[in-house]
Amino acid sequence: MFKVLAKDGNAKRGEFTTVHGKIQTPVFMNVGTAAAIKGAVAAEDLKTIKTQVELSNTYHLHVRPGDKVVKKLGGLHKFMNWDRPILTDSGGFQVFSLAGLRKIKEEGVYFNSHVDGRKIFMGPEESMQIQSNLASTIAMAFDECPSSVASRQYIENSVARTTRWLERCKKEMNRLNGLEDTINKNQLLFGINQGGIYDDIRVEQAKAIADMDLDGYAVGGLAVGESHEEMYRIIEKVEPHLPKDKPIYLMGVGTPANILEAVERGVDFFDCVYPSRNGRHGHVYTNAGKLNLFNAKYETDSRPIEEGCECPACKYHSRAYIRHLLKAKEMLGMRLCVLHNLYFYNTMMEEIRDAIEAGNYAEYKAKKLEGFKENDKK
């Protein structure tokens, strides 16, 4: 299902086949929390900006509109009118960060909805059932994402429970994929490596889950406070122990520089809210570094965000116009910046794939990172 087409050092150029089409890796998945990318971006816009995989959040869709409503409407693909791959997270991360967490037990997690406060229970089986109702292409295992400042003892216990939960996820997903009224009977399941910043816990757990023959393996619990160097070190430690024939997904990462470094260390899948969140605040990515369009120097700047960029913002509009829209609080300003930023990320992934194929990834990476610093020099 995952075919490595080329390698350049540890960087892989791959192809991941799903029932919703092939994913060319390395890939950056575009985050559409509530079945829509924030910033008034629709599924029909995603094809224009080279999106391969849309990522939706299980917790958000479970509380609103409800996964049963989505199932009744034919699943997420039909609901949002997107026919390419969708990955859903497990809901765990949001339960721990957003919802009113009540308690974690062996059976799962008790919490309160952030929308209406009602009590909800979610365990591995419930997470799989919700994701099966949503009928995403790839489901994520239900895990605990412990605080990066948690004690070693806490992390050890948590990771052991996450591994036990993964067994239950796999069993439940197999059962659900076999049911008559399941929308996507080929739903894939990715497991998640945890262990905080403790290399030995990470490696031990990676070995344990590598044997479980999952469709892909994520490295979770990073980019939550540790340094970039710690993050890169953990990827280097864990990667050798994960199956060679399965893709590696670094969850919630990151900046363009983070992605360039992680690809070099063997990562295939990425997702992050940065491009959409930064776009909504008028911060836009270019090959010469980030620009803050609120800056007065763009008031009469008739150039596009980036010369030569083929995104819907740069093709039609100037920095001056977009700055005006942002200042006037016109939603269109946010939409254009989000479209540009996602296009920027998706295009960089395309370049990364080309560089790996051409066997000049290290050179490409160095040049790209150097370029990002240009604006800082001015």
Place this chain on the structure above:
Amino acid sequence: MFKVLAKDGNAKRGEFTTVHGKIQTPVFMNVGTAAAIKGAVAAEDLKTIKTQVELSNTYHLHVRPGDKVVKKLGGLHKFMNWDRPILTDSGGFQVFSLAGLRKIKEEGVYFNSHVDGRKIFMGPEESMQIQSNLASTIAMAFDECPSSVASRQYIENSVARTTRWLERCKKEMNRLNGLEDTINKNQLLFGINQGGIYDDIRVEQAKAIADMDLDGYAVGGLAVGESHEEMYRIIEKVEPHLPKDKPIYLMGVGTPANILEAVERGVDFFDCVYPSRNGRHGHVYTNAGKLNLFNAKYETDSRPIEEGCECPACKYHSRAYIRHLLKAKEMLGMRLCVLHNLYFYNTMMEEIRDAIEAGNYAEYKAKKLEGFKENDKK
């Protein structure tokens, strides 16, 4: 410049030629206050939804980003990347309704900016200069729009001043169109009929301005509190006294029913914030009447807003999905509703033009109005 192609009773099917292309009338102009239609709609979207004329607000653009900034960037067309006609209002209405009005004098109006509170003076000459900087296709005369509950004495004085201001507008527009560095040297000027709900004041002023050979004539100060019947009566009284070879523009009107009635009474141009404002609140127009997409009955409704509608919302998305977006406060929900509503209005104008050409306007209107009541019957 204005050619009447067909008549059906008092309803006219016309063509208004401008330097930015021909406008087919009757036309509904789409309001983009700050050089963008609220709801994340860009100029490139407008062609998809059959927009002929975009309307921008002079007051808003004067205070932000500033008409001099827009001029420096090549005028409104270049600024927002829209190559078809643009109408700008005079700024007067917003000064009286939005800004901190300080006083009205013969020379003009003193007020405070609603953005930063700074003191601004605007008279007929200033309004023409600002609109000339914006370089719209059609400029509106600077008028006072008195409260509909103002006394007869107040209205008489105000209307006399508005007529004197119109003379000054015309003179200044002629001067500006002759200047070397004016962007649009063919900028058109529409005069405005005022007079509250006093037929005799309205008629007298209409006669006075009819002689001034303006490019078009607006009926202003309606849809601000008087009844629909009063509005229709005033149009009927004023219309016979306006030039036959110039278009009539009913400012700020209105509901689909208002438009159908006013077309029958000889009106050619319309504008209104209803379709965009209602769209942002999830109220959408259909041929069977308005729907409130927040209503629970649409939770699992997989139909488009209107069956057969070719707008970007109906082509790709269901009522259930759009309802979910609105409930989840996703901007995309607003964008889709605004696109649908403007498409609905623009398509109705197309039908109106066809019906006048076919000579069955009365029949078309009656059927359309009957249809709007359908949802109320359920």
